[in-house]
Amino acid sequence: MNHLEFVHVKKRYGPTSPWVVDDLNLTIERGELVTLLGPSGCGKTTVLRLIAGLELASEGRLLIGGHDVTHLGPVHRPVSMMFQSYALFPHLNVMDNVGYGLRVQGINKHDIAARALAALDLVGLKGYESRWTSELSGGQQQRVALARSLVIEPEVLLFDEPLSNLDARLRREMRQEIRNLQQRLGLTVVYVTHDQSEAMAVSDRICVMNKGQIAQQGAPRDLYDHPADAFVAGFMGEAMWVRAQGLPGGQGLQLGDWVWQDGRGHPPGELELAIRPEAWHLTDAPSGLPAQLRHCAFMGSQYELTLATALGHVLMMLPSHVQAPRIDAWVHLGLSAHGVVVLSRSS
Ligand SMILES: Nc1ncnc2c1ncn2[C@@H]1O[C@H](COP(=O)(O)OP(=O)(O)OP(=O)(O)O)[C@@H](O)[C@H]1O
Ligand SMILES: [Mg+2]
DSSP states (O other): OEEEEEEEEEEOSSTTSOOSEEEEEEEEETTOEEEEEOOTTSSHHHHHHHHHTSSOOSEEEEEETTEEOTTOOGGGSSEEEEOTTOOOOTTSBHHHHHHHHHHHTTOOHHHHHHHHHHHHHHTTOTTOTTOBGGGSOHHHHHHHHHHHHHTTOOSEEEEESTTTTSOHHHHHHHHHHHHHHHHHHTOEEEEEESOHHHHHHHOSEEEEEETTEEEEEEOHHHHHHSOSSHHHHHHSSOOEEEEEEEOGGGOOEEETTEEEOOSSOOOSEEEEEEEOGGGEEEEOOTTSEEEEEEEEEEOSSEEEEEEEETTEEEEEEEETTSOOOOTTOEEEEEEOSTTEEEEETTO
16 A cells, blocks of 8 residues: 655745756555665755655645645654754753653653663663763764654654764664564655665665656666666666677677677667676686786775776676785686676667
8 A cells, every 4th residue: 555655746945946856756655665865965855854744845745644745744744754964952861862752742751761762772772861962972873863763653754864874883783673673563664875785775665866856766676687777777886887789690799899798699789788896707718808907905805806908997896715816917807697787878
């Protein structure tokens, strides 16, 4: 069942300003976690604020649970939002910040305390109840804000870059917590991030946004494997762009002077390839693409190699248990079909 529905919604911040949200049509099912992913300024926060009722649509309609809420203010919507800037109350301690929403709902003190403590425990801040928010690090403040929005258990939860200030390990733990909680409670969540790996890890569906519109939406894997255009391919992970030509008779693809026999058979004509780093590997075959190693960075589980080739700079990964070539060494690169997206030149 549709829980949230945008119908031709447009938003601008002044009568002559440009459209920040431009004819948005989007439905989100009950219990679904949908992520808005896109570059800075594309309108992600504005979409969340429209759902929360903190901004009203300039045109179009917004429905929550089948009810038209287009003109309703924030207190009349079953929505809780965790802000990009946390917006903690400086005059309240951690416990009272987390319990604030429950107090507004008139819940009794005993239950507030129990639920606020459980929420603090969930975000790893047990023992911090009586601290002032000014005595917390950025990451701790972010976790208080997270606990404050989770504790209310609203029908619709909105997250605006909830993990941006956390270190890598905590980020992974918290995103798993958010996902577990969302699935356990069947919450409808709209999640905003710049980070494509975070988006892929938490989402049922990702909407890649560009200039106030949805460029493409789908399950994470679908978007990664089948991006509709260069913008989406570039936003869903690393991609190197190469012009190619389909050779007649399915003889492979011509990439500059190099012929790639990918065995898939392509129509003859102009094509464009988005090549992911995982598509490249080192090969002994002389038919591989000649490449010279320029940089090699040790990343722990793998090396990140940058190689100069006739097609431009290639980024590739090498497991760190494999001996990396020396800088300036010449090698040959093979390309596997997995990790190569073929788009026609017009898109
Ligand atoms: N209150 C406002 N008044 C005028 N313009 C605004 C206002 N809020 C946002 N904008 C403009 O609307 C556009 C979209 O802003 P929004 O905050 O929705 O982007 P975003 O995708 O969340 O970006 P970021 O990733 O940087 O947070 C931007 O061009 C921004 O300058
Ligand atoms: Mg924003």
